[in-house]
Amino acid sequence: MFNLFKKKSKKPEFDFKSIGIDMHSHILPGIDDGAPTVRESVMLVKRLIDLGFNKLIATPHIMADYYRNTPETINKALGELQLELQKQGIEIPIEAAAEYYFDETFESKIEKGNLLTMGNNYLLFELSYINFPNNLKEVIQKLNDKGYKPILAHPERYPYLYGSIENFYKIREYGCFFQLNTISLSGYYGKQTQKVAEELVDNMMVDFIGSDMHHPKHADALHQSLFLPHTKILLEESSLQNEMLK
Structure with a gap:
């Protein structure tokens, strides 16, 4: 027991x-499912x-x-x-964009x-966790045509993409970057998500990493991820x- 604790x-x-x-x-106070107050925002920062x-x-x-945020509400927070x-x-410099x-x-x-x-x-954009959008390719193309550089948030969390790494390659070929939630590597979202996250790292398919910080439990999981070999691969x-x- 002593060795485990150590x-x-x-x-x-x-x-x-x-x-x-x-x-x-999601550290801005009171505008989505992240930090509810300025006090908690500061703690997460x-x-x-x-x-x-x-x-x-x-x-x-x-x-x-659900969250009908605008540039005005976000910049106010x-x-x-x-x-x-x-x-x-x-x-510490803090800026705001949106998911x-x-x-x-x-x-x-x-x-x-x-x-x-x-x-x-x-x-940065995210998909439904339940239904794959049939017009994903067309919308990513539209984003690129308009001069945006689309980043798909946490691709490892969409169950309908599981089963073949080719599903992820196709989306990247549409002209889209991938952002991995680092805490996915800790098993925070479950073993299957962890496995897919590790596969994305092994196949060099991660362009950005993010905390997706909502609350202190995410901070704890992020700290834990620093002991994992796949996080070390990502960072080094x-x-x-x-x-x-920047």
Whole structure:
């Protein structure tokens, strides 16, 4: 028992300093299913700093039926968090983009423009966990035609893609980057998701990693992921592009 306890309490050999930027989180206060208050937002920011990040890009949900966020609501919440961090003397740059849900309004949002992006026009979006969108290829093409650089959030979490690595290759061939939730490697979302996440790492198909931070349990899982061999591969041997978002 003593040896097990000692193993769990040791510090990881590496952290997230090498990539620097966390580009997927829900740390803005009170606007989606992430941090409910500024106080909790600050706590999550501190946890991310402790894990080695030196810049944070918050990506609140934008969903037609649930989180009807706009650039105005997102930037207001960002300002509240930035002000509180300044009051507490916590120095870390925080920007805001969004995580767009691939729903019936997504294409119209693309047509209208004014989408919240990160870096050089990178756009983060997510799919339904239940149904594969038959128009995925066409919408990704439209994003590229409009000058956006689409990033699919956590591809390892969509069960209908399981069973063949070719399903993932096809989506990348459409002209889409992949962002892995690092905590998927810890088994946080289940063994099957962990297995698929490891396959994506083994096949060098991960372009970005993100915390997808919502609450302290995610911070705990992110810390745990620093003890895993596939996280070490991501940070030391793969060609992650997080630094492109400076």
